[in-house]
Amino acid sequence: MRTYSHNATLNAALRAFRQSDQTIAFVPTMGNLHEGHLDLVRKARQLCDIVVVSIFVNPLQFGANEDLDAYPRTMAADKEKLFSEGVQVLYTPDVEEIYPEGMAAQTLVHVPELGDTLCGSARPGHFDGVTTVVSKLFNIVQPDIAVFGEKDFQQLSIVRKMVADLCMPIKIVGVATGRDQDGLALSSRNGYLSLDERRIAPVLHATLNTCREAIACGFDNFLQLESHARMKLLEAGFEPDYFSICDARTLRSVTEATEEIAILAAARLGSTRLIDNVRLTLNPVSDWGMLADGR
């Protein structure tokens, strides 16, 4: 595995792969790699000849009161994991390489609507930071394919929209959320949880699943389901940011045109903010008919 910290040397190495007609899959990360990230790497390996992983803790996507300084940095362990997975290229730029003129002078990429709701309203500026750094990384790496986790479902939707709107010639591939045995979605932030919080944390996924089952059984009062779920989370010790049943494509309210429902939640447990989601495909004819009848 070759590691590069500068765009110029990375470009030269990637040009050589492209000239020999090798396809490139890209997995952008902020490090502190766990099995969930390695699932993305494995998918990337299945799809392309060369796998490029970036590790860059992007300050532009953290709010003033968020955990940028505390964000776990585990470069040596991360390198070992990527090496064992057969990754050929690791890109580890520093902040000056990505934002040479500083972040205030940086041109921003903003995806309206999808980027303004849910985590977008709870964390103002967050998705502009994500889409800006992801566009820069895409331009630097110029991959054929880029792989993202479905745990960050809103992020994945926003990146897909950005790529479509800006005609970027990159295929975006989503990978199912990796989970611990008790259902907790794998996340770098799980490491912040105390033992007691770790015991409570799976309630988030369980609550999402209960809601999904209720909808699958025909319960169609979504406001009631959302408020019931928020109450369950509060009772368990969470402070919910949102619990939202929405159209998986628009991330807005479910309508007659909805083909897939996404149920997304973000909630704080102590000082740790956890997010998770589940989805439910509707049979456009019979399922919507069932919901519309109110049965």
Ligand code: PAF
């Ligand atoms: O999902 C993440 O780890 C980050 O948001 C990403 C996509 C690497 C951009 O910094």
